[in-house]
Amino acid sequence: MNYLRPAGQGTMMNALGIKKAGAAGVVVLIYSAAVQAHDPVFGLGPHTLFKNATEVHLGFDPSRAGRNQQTRSTLEFAYGLTANWTARVELPYESREKGPDGTGDVGIATKYRFWRRDALGVQESSTAFLRVKPDTASAGRGTGSTDSILGLAYGYESRKWYRWAAARYRFNGETGEGLERGDKLLLDLVGGIRFKQTAYLEPDWVWMLELNGEITGRSKLKGVRVEDSGGREWFVSPGLMWTLRNFAIKTGVQLPLASDLNGNQEATDYRARLEFEWHR
């Protein structure tokens, strides 16, 4: 039974009078904003902070899927518990074309680097990642559920070349109205290059190209499968990382490569990201 009317037919309400989040809303809300400089723009990387480091991060994520345009802004604070273990708090703010603006769900994340290999001008490492997002958003914002993400990331950094690979799995909880959004598998493959190796106190430029995949399961409403939910989307994402000593700017755009969404859903048109980071 299809509880949700297809997109494009006015206000989307299900049989319980609950507004459908829409493909764009769901897609934006799964953003894992826990990215750090010298990690990919959209994918998960293995980078951790040095011991006792503090980092402030401000990110802007505009996106569009059909008629749904939204921008998510996130303020994050991170701390290096050890050189291999970082903790982070994310405070998002959501702004949509339709609907009220407001604070999103707070996120708490941690990353642990369990393997590292250092050589002259090279660092290779792997980390495990956990993020939990309780239902803390203001009315009409957030997912309405407690969700969590587990991930594994691998990265190779050298003076010229970069490569990353990551997999994340998002476990979505159930809302108070009985909606359980499909779990999501996120896959990332990234290559990067530093064309000119500059000195330590000079600006540094790293150019990246990402392949990001999202495989989403079907949603359920009170145990019944929602037909217009789930599917696959693949993106190619060029990006840039610019740093100067302890300040970084990262930017990129996710462009749809292929999509196979179930039922009648609006595919993502684009997602962009602009981030500022400072650590000390």
Add this chain to the structure above:
Amino acid sequence: MKHPLLIITAALLWSTMATAQGVRYELRVDGLACPFCAYGIEKKFKKTKGVEAVDIDLERGLVVVSAGEGVQLTREQVERIVKDAGFTLRSMTEKTLP
């Protein structure tokens, strides 16, 4: 009799001057791929008492730490600082500045 005294005085004066110029530690560090990450090494050493300057050469994997008069950094201390910054110390050389 004055000459030996003169020599001894000159020698003592010279050794004092040598110590007053401080010490330079040349560290070979593995894992220094990017400047944003290398900042941790600069920060950690600059917080260490007696350290006056830190220079980082990413291409050579070289970190030069200049310390003031009477400051002595042990190998264990330096290893810990480099480790807490997220890198690996490969070698350490101490040079007294003339």
